[in-house]
Amino acid sequence: MTAPRPREKRDPLARKKARHLSPAARSRAMHAMSARAAQGRFVLQICDSCGEATYPPRDVCPSCWGELAWQDCDNGGIVLCETVIRTSTDLYFRDHMPWRMGKVALEVGPVALVHLHHDLSVGQRAEVRLLLDRGGNAAMFAIPPNGDLDMSDPQLREFLVPIEGRTILVSDARSAIGLAMVKALCEAGAGLVVAGLAPPARTADTEQPAFIAPGVQTVPLDITDQKSLSEALSKIAGPLDIVINTARHPRDGGVSLDGNIVEQRHAFDVAAMGLMRLAQGVAPMLAGRPHGAFVDILSIDALVGSSQRAGFAAAESARLSLLQAFRHEMREAGVRVLSIFTGPVEDEHHQSVPPPKVAPARIAAAAIDALQQGREQSCAGEVANDAMTRWLADPALYTRERNL
Amino acid sequence: MRRTAAPYDGVAVCAPLTVPYTRFSSETAHWWAGQALRALAQTAGLKPADIDGFCFSSFSCGPDTAVGMVQHLGLSPRWLDHIPTGGASGVMALRRAARAVQCGDAELVVCMAADTNQIDSFRHSLSAFSRFSQDAVYPYGFGGPNATFALITDAYMRIYGVERADFGKLCVAQRANAGSNPLALQRKPLTLEAYMVARPIADPVHLFDCVMPCAGAEAFIVTTPEIAGERGLAAAQVLATTERHNAFPDDPVQLRGGWAMEIDRFWQAAGIDPGDVDTLQVYDDYPVIVAMQIEDLGFCPKGEVAGFIRRTRFEIDGDLPLNTNGGQLSAGQAGAAGGFQNVTEGLRQILRQPLGDQVPDADIALVSGFGLVNYDRGVCTGAVALKALR
Numbered sequence: 001m002t003a004p005r006p007r008e009k010r011d012p013l014a015r016k017k018a019r020h021l022s023p024a025a026r027s028r029a030m031h032a033m034s035a036r037a038a039q040g041r042f043v044l045q046i047c048d049s050c051g052e053a054t055y056p057p058r059d060v061c062p063s064c065w066g067e068l069a070w071q072d073c074d075n076g077g078i079v080l081c082e083t084v085i086r087t088s089t090d091l092y093f094r095d096h097m098p099w100r101m102g103k104v105a106l107e108v109g110p111v112a113l114v115h116l117h118h119d120l121s122v123g124q125r126a127e128v129r130l131l132l133d134r135g136g137n138a139a140m141f142a143i144p145p146n147g148d149l150d151m152s153d154p155q156l157r158e159f160l161v162p163i164e165g166r167t168i169l170v171s172d173a174r175s176a177i178g179l180a181m182v183k184a185l186c187e188a189g190a191g192l193v194v195a196g197l198a199p200p201a202r203t204a205d206t207e208q209p210a211f212i213a214p215g216v217q218t219v220p221l222d223i224t225d226q227k228s229l230s231e232a233l234s235k236i237a238g239p240l241d242i243v244i245n246t247a248r249h250p251r252d253g254g255v256s257l258d259g260n261i262v263e264q265r266h267a268f269d270v271a272a273m274g275l276m277r278l279a280q281g282v283a284p285m286l287a288g289r290p291h292g293a294f295v296d297i298l299s300i301d302a303l304v305g306s307s308q309r310a311g312f313a314a315a316e317s318a319r320l321s322l323l324q325a326f327r328h329e330m331r332e333a334g335v336r337v338l339s340i341f342t343g344p345v346e347d348e349h350h351q352s353v354p355p356p357k358v359a360p361a362r363i364a365a366a367a368i369d370a371l372q373q374g375r376e377q378s379c380a381g382e383v384a385n386d387a388m389t390r391w392l393a394d395p396a397l398y399t400r401e402r403n404l
Numbered sequence: 405m406r407r408t409a410a411p412y413d414g415v416a417v418c419a420p421l422t423v424p425y426t427r428f429s430s431e432t433a434h435w436w437a438g439q440a441l442r443a444l445a446q447t448a449g450l451k452p453a454d455i456d457g458f459c460f461s462s463f464s465c466g467p468d469t470a471v472g473m474v475q476h477l478g479l480s481p482r483w484l485d486h487i488p489t490g491g492a493s494g495v496m497a498l499r500r501a502a503r504a505v506q507c508g509d510a511e512l513v514v515c516m517a518a519d520t521n522q523i524d525s526f527r528h529s530l531s532a533f534s535r536f537s538q539d540a541v542y543p544y545g546f547g548g549p550n551a552t553f554a555l556i557t558d559a560y561m562r563i564y565g566v567e568r569a570d571f572g573k574l575c576v577a578q579r580a581n582a583g584s585n586p587l588a589l590q591r592k593p594l595t596l597e598a599y600m601v602a603r604p605i606a607d608p609v610h611l612f613d614c615v616m617p618c619a620g621a622e623a624f625i626v627t628t629p630e631i632a633g634e635r636g637l638a639a640a641q642v643l644a645t646t647e648r649h650n651a652f653p654d655d656p657v658q659l660r661g662g663w664a665m666e667i668d669r670f671w672q673a674a675g676i677d678p679g680d681v682d683t684l685q686v687y688d689d690y691p692v693i694v695a696m697q698i699e700d701l702g703f704c705p706k707g708e709v710a711g712f713i714r715r716t717r718f719e720i721d722g723d724l725p726l727n728t729n730g731g732q733l734s735a736g737q738a739g740a741a742g743g744f745q746n747v748t749e750g751l752r753q754i755l756r757q758p759l760g761d762q763v764p765d766a767d768i769a770l771v772s773g774f775g776l777v778n779y780d781r782g783v784c785t786g787a788v789a790l791k792a793l794r
């Protein structure tokens with residue numbers, strides 16, 4: 001007998017709580033900072049000529065008028081002063097009053113206004129994280145040095161996506177990645193994991209320990225089938241907080257050579273149209289949630305294609321493109337959309353691919369880490385990391401070398 | 405700086421004017437500017453053609469600037485300036501107009517600030533103040549200037565040992581001064597006890613540390629002593645001025661302002677010292693900025709303002725009559741006009757035309773401005789010493 005899952009206590013007749021976004025307007029330079037913060041990096045602009053760090057983001061160095069470039073920086077600092085804001089004209093912050101903020105002198109030079117962790121006070125050393133706020137933009141959050149992101153601080157929780165107690169849908173739970181995801185979510189304390197299993201049902205499903213574990217509910221789900229999706233979503237009891245899209249259809253083959261059109265078309269149906277169908281179904285469910293999130297697991301081949309798996313890479317590229325647009329749509333609703341890039345996986349689809357390959361459990365851990373650390377974009381495993389680094393450094397070169 | 409500034413010969417500052425403030429107004433900044441001109445026309449006998457210079461400051465006149473204003477108001481000046489520096493705009497307008505008149509580019513300059521305060525003006529003007537604010541201030545709780553100055557106040561108190569009661573003494577004195585000013589929006593006496601127990605806004609800033617946004621207009625005329633005489637206008641001369649923007653950018657927290665950069669030169673040019681000042685009119689968006697100006701203008705050494713406040717009376721009949729109309733903290737902050745009321749009130753006191761009680765034997769006023777929070781501090785500072793021409 002397992003303890004019943006704690007349910008939200010809400011008066012069903014009460015008017016639903018409106019969700020507001022933190023102030024969203026930013027300069028172009030600030031968007032460049034947010035794009036890097038989305039990768040979990042702490043960056044500042046450094047002058048090419050004099051080497052001085054600057055903040056807030058500028059378009060020219062205030063010391064010598066040299067060109068500025070974004071660089072990863074040390075994020076240590078000292079808290080200089082603090083305040084607790086108790087009134088605001090902004091709807092989002094009015095929902096979250098009182099709000100504690102302060103000022104930190106960063107060791108690399110500039111001073112920054114920061115959200116202040118409840119354990120920090122003036123004079124103390126702090127570590128400053130760049131986290132995405134509810135409006136999807138980077139913000140400085142000062143936490144105790146070398147401290148974990150502590151979910152007990154309600155302000156900090158606004159920047160992260162907790163797993164504990166949440167209802168989470170895994171779109172394809174039977175795959176190696178999906179299975180690892182279900183296990184990892186249960187271990188991370190998820191309230192209910194809804195495991196999607198593409199029909200036809202298999203006897204093996206009923207014997208899979210992860211699917212009969214407490215806190216796991218299986219539903220028939222094929223995201224290439226609208227009817228299946230609608231039925232699956234209707235079977236989820238209570239509000240849905242997080243969706244993790246693990247569905248994919250990796251197949252080898254080039255464009256003019258070895259390309260099986262039927263397989264490649266199915267790859268598109270799963271990766272691109274499947275994502276769109278799933279997104280359309282879950283968007284209204286996630287939009288009302290305090291910490292709604294959609295996590296998509298996609299191939300790093302989405303960046304520039306691949307001569308070995310051209311059709312699959314193209315489908316994953318289409319998926320990435322749709323995901324980018326979906327992220328923008330969901331930003332308006334305060335729902336975070338996360339991309340977890342992966343290289344070849346240690347699974348049945350990559351039997352003939354030599355290592356290094358990434359273990360499914362590692363992908364699952366990366367997804368959970370990204371949610372709980374507030375990252376929008378992550379790479380699971382060395383292959384994806386290496387590819388992302390090369391692509392960011394020189395997209396033209398990387399495109400060429402991946403398609404040689 | 406190699407050259408010393410030339411004295412302001414042949415310059416007269418006169419006709420201080422306040423259009424009575426209202427808490428909210430459904431009118432526009434243009435309307436308030438029109439009220440100011442109409443009142444100036446009555447006191448100084450002006451026709452539009454007499455005004456050959458116009459200097460304007462406003463936060464709520466958009467999409468117009470001074471350009472749109474001259475056409476709107478029917479002026480044809482040969483000298484025009486638009487000053488977007490808020491709390492420093494009165495001092496800066498005076499400084500610019502004085503040189504224009506001295507050098508003959510204009511001979512009668514109307515300096516004016518006008519702002520309306522519609523029901524949601526404050527919220528709107530907050531949300532589009534500056535790029536740095538948008539990127540690096542609003543996302544952190546959206547506390548507006550209250551939060552920015554709460555951080556400065558917090559640091560000031562920690563570093564210089566100033567206590568809330570010290571700031572309270574300034575606010576209580578200014579409220580007492582407002583008592584005789586019929587135009588002040590807040591005249592009900594304030595006790596130190598009430599100040600101390602007021603509700604917190606952004607710790608350590610509490611309710612009575614904050615100004616009340618309102619609608620209003622302020623104006624004055626800069627001209628030659630001859631023209632002022634012909635029009636029967638009592639006038640003051642400019643002893644010295646100072647102005648500085650983005651001073652001490654490397655200070656991690658703003659504990660001093662641009663005045664401190666050249667205050668000795670200022671007093672030397674004025675030919676007086678702080679002890680000669682009969683009334684001090686400083687920008688008072690928050691009392692910590694009043695304290696900062698008292699130090700940086702040379703009334704006491706840096707870091708010793710707490711002791712200075714404790715041993716000084718700031719009422720109209722006190723040792724250093726401060727913000728004698730009540731300041732923005734009691735009279736109200738009418739947008740950019742909040743950066744003009746220090747000039748008009750200083751002028752009124754030394755020209756012996758007070759709105760309320762007269763500072764006894766006032767001849768010299770020190771007026772100081774502080775304006776525009778761009779990121780974490782006010783960027784613009786300025787001061788002017790005025791002496792009545794008798």
